[in-house]
Amino acid sequence: MGVLTVNDLKAGMILAQAAKNKNGTVILGEGGELTERHINAFRAWGVTEVDIKGIDSNQVVQDAMDALSSDVVASIERELDALFPPFEDNPVMEEIYKIVKKMQLRQAANTTGGATDVSEKD
């Protein structure tokens, strides 16, 4: 199992844990199979991430990265290396770097239409 953000969800995925909104109301229970309608409902209810069976969330980022051209990845890495000073032995900085990189790769993957094929209306 792995926690995925709503943008990475696809129809057919199975929930490893119930998806709940802020107030704790269950939108789809454990073992439920996602449809496009569920994914849109998550967005509407402000559910930002859910736990999916049989998924490694790092693998999803890896897939998005693999789908991007090496030029795009290299240019994102170059920019981040210029933006971040050296931060040896600072786990917080390491985590921030990782997250920003993930967000940028995901954004690049979304704009080039590469890795995510979840069709979105409006």
Added chain:
Amino acid sequence: MSAKKIDSIIQSMGELPTLPTIYMKLSHLLNQPDPSIKRITNIISEDPAIAAMVLKIVNTAAYSLRNKIGDLQHAIVILGLNEIKHLVLASSIYKIVKEFKSSSAFDMPEFWKHSVGCAITAKVLAEAAHVSNPEEVFTAGLLHDIGKLIHAGHFHEEFDAVMADIAETGSQMFQSEQKILGFDHAQTGGALAEKWRLPPATINMIVHHHLSYIPGSLTREMAAVHLGNSLCIALRMGSGGEKRVPIVNQTAWEILALKLSDLEYIMQRASKLYEESASIMDFE
């Protein structure tokens, strides 16, 4: 450099931005027992630009209210007196930044975006860490770099030299300022906030936002503004002139008692709220 010296520099500058009179009147009224909502509304309405900005900020996603608030009195009733005071202060800062004459090297719209970005990110952090006064953290986030504005307005040559030094060495701005001016924007901002008679907690959040050392008085609010500043630079929300993401102080991180795995959600939420706050970011 001592606080007294900074203070005398501030005093010698002559024309400094002042807080709008309605903020002073409001503070005065709120210090009295049982202030009437009607009178508070009247005072804020005296400055239509500020009244309009209060409503704009309240209605951004950062305030996560379910329904839009259309009038001031309603906003006061819903938010409460303390929060309305922070909002009037936030709106006043917008007015000051917008009307400030800057030196050419300083991009004011980008500076404002950075200020809003830090305010939102620090507030999201404060909420995630269950800090008791996220609105005060929001306002301090808006104000944290206000000293840069003073430097850009009053020390043109030195300011250009600071920008050149940052470009050349990759230092943080406060380090270049200490080298060139002998003091930094956190100290100047703190002195200005003191002159404005802002609460001590707010002044401390401004003065200590770099946390280049850990003061004995370190609070979780201070840690939230410090971390919010680094995160909003990492997320490229506007620019306050820094070239690189300031290293997060480990002690500040620990005092917030968050987990590393909380950061992704915090950063995504802050990005989303920032994008949804465009209405308070235009300079037109």
